[in-house]
Amino acid sequence: MNAPAAPQSEDELAALIDKAVSDRAPLSIVGGRTRGSIGGRGNGAPLSTRALTGITLYEPAEMVISARAGTPLAEIESALATKGQMLPFEPMDHRALLGTTGTPTIGAIAAGNISGPRRVSIGAARDHLIGVRLVNGYGDIIKSGGRVMKNVTGLDLVKLSAGAFGTLGVLTEVTFKVLPRPETAMTLSLDGLSAQNAVSAMAEALATPFEISAAAHVSANASAPSLTFLRLEGFSESCTYRAERLSKHLDNFGTLRLLEIDEGTALWQRIRDAEDFAGSDFATVLRVHVAPSKAGAIVDIAHANKASIMLDWGGGLIWLGLAQGADASETIQRISEAGGHPMIVKSAVVTLPVLTPASPAIAALARKVKHAFDPHGIFNPGLLAGHI
């Protein structure tokens, strides 16, 4: 396969898109190529943002950072770390799960609305995305939002771009609101809970004023019992106080065990990156977005299909790993019927739709919105299938 086109500037990118529009030649937009086919399988000529790099603005006192889309995530995170700040939504790194190489880019984090464990408390990538520049399917360079966190000037094309997987245009520059890195983090574990009880325990913890920053449940397997984790972050005296209060509050679920700091750090990375689902044991890996009150039903479906599970976001995100030979299609259908929103992250069966289709009325509207950006269907044909 030829190396993808990798324009060096926004203008060069716009010119390239202009040509693709005149030729009616579809493009598949790629960043660091770490996410494989999440969002769907595109079938256009690859177009990479990897040469559009560099932090264009960073004002720590204003908690805002802007960078060109191809800037490696690691570069952003290290710049933020020098000022004691971070991307609040803790974006997932897909490389371990999917066995990919390459470098995650900040533009792809925005395009995929990629969030991690802290999403349950502080919001998703899209909640922190405050500005974008993109090239649409007319070859026009468009901006929306900006560098200030309160902005209702015009239609919010920023939020619309987040999670659109590049189907509306090619992001060239993104601006995120950032936050101070917490002084310390404390991870507490409840051992041996069933997934159902874990959902209840996490819901109780998240309903307290003790500012749980993350809540996850790792189910039992042959080598380890099930564990339910709660994370507190902030000033150390405050974390200690909140941990004590939380222990009393949750004592009907068992005793809260405090993890060592390093152990906690490694654990949350493992949960963030769904590392337990890496490797060849799982032919299909799904992520299911669901209301925590319906998580129990999804867990039952998983168990009935002998799937491995992990819960994040207090039960609002459920990872499912299905072994070779399990009926993924039937599992997906039952999850949808139970009120879950499944998305295929990894699959041996390429014919399965990545997402359950949207209702006809919403799909019709979404197609009109797509058409408003990309009238000739140049960008990422095949992605978000059933939705646009």
Place this chain on the structure above:
Amino acid sequence: MSAIAFPAPDNTIIVRRDEIIAGLARLVEPECLVTGDDEMRPFETDALTAYRRMPLAVVLPRSTQEVSAVLRYCHDAGVNVIPRGAGTSLAGGAIPQEDAVVIGISKLNKVLDFNIANRTITVEAGITNLAVSAAVAPEGFFYAPDPSSQLACTIGGNIGMNSGGAHCLKYGVTSNNVLGVKVVLIDGTIIDLGGDAMDVPGLNLLGLMIGSEGQLGIVTEAILRIIPTAEGARPVLFGFDSSEDAGACVAAIIAAGIVPVAMEFMDKPAIEICEAFAKAGYPLDVEAMLIIEVEGSEAEIDASLARIVAIARQHGVRVVKESKSAIETAQIWKGRKSAFGATGRVADYICMDGTIPTGQLPYVLKRMSEIVAGYGLRVANVFHAGDGNLHPLILFNANDPTEQAKAESAGNDILKLCVEVGGCLTGEHGVGIEKRDLMGVQFNAADLNQQLRVRAAFDADWRLNPAKVFPLEGRTS
């Protein structure tokens, strides 16, 4: 004396008024249809009272199905529609026109579901912002966005304008606190966007709907995220000899890794006006004041405040006054939240809403004083210092038509300044009619055309809130 133009009303619609009213009367109960001049008077303007237009009729539906029937009727009959929450828009977002039907959502005010396990509440969109917090307070929760008009303003209006408030520095604005909405499109189609789960996959039409100012559809229900109420909260007043010192203190607090739940700024004129009204104990001998609120247990509050006070001392703070009781806390916030009302008692005013990068605060404060003084007027400043969302109140005498024109010109100059320093025209009030003609200052033709095409995907015939948000010139259909 109106500087902002309205499109000429369509007489072919106005002559059909009786027929249209008869058509609407078939869809809703008689008490839900308002057609008399006296009864329609409250609907002829919103909080931008300098502009008013009597609508063709007002409909107050009692269900999503009725909203759908009314919209479908208006769509088929070719009648424009003005969605309305409580009519508290400062930007003229709910001002009607003579040829348009107002659809008010005030009768849609029920709580439909409160789910503690999901930390969500499902409400009809006409419920007031404060009623949502009141409904969940007994279980220890609150709804985070808290615009100053929260006693009156509706969730539907908040969604339309993506409202913020004093506490969004920590908890975000409306779009960060809505999981799903039920929307009626112009042709009457009812759709559910988002849902009860976080980040439902698919194109984020939910995010597009929030802040769309009634241009894309009418929201009739919403699933809102609610947050556990902190164990305690304490505001502290910090008085400074200059606005520059106060601004530098705000930047230093954030740089130290502290994000208080609120950081509000007032200058001397605003302090005097609000203190006279609320008797909140504001210091009167300072040039600028910050209200900084922190949350947590008593010990956590003490610890956070110790850090903040130490930073303030490094920036020359002259007065530090902690709230000592719940009553004092309530008075401190009453003073801030009644800033607009209190100002209205001493003068007429227009309230601007631009946002700027906070690093530009000293420069912008200085330039704003110069701009307003250049028109021979006065300005009082209250704003959300943590996020740079300014609310300069330009004081004038409405009985003097030249003063109103000057105030509007000064306001426009200030908003252009906000864009020039890297900010935007509106942080939380919306564009409405007020800033419609300034959109070209912030956006170029390609930006605006993209927004217009998206708008057309929802409402190709410009039926919904048609004279708002986008400049009247350059519209395609």
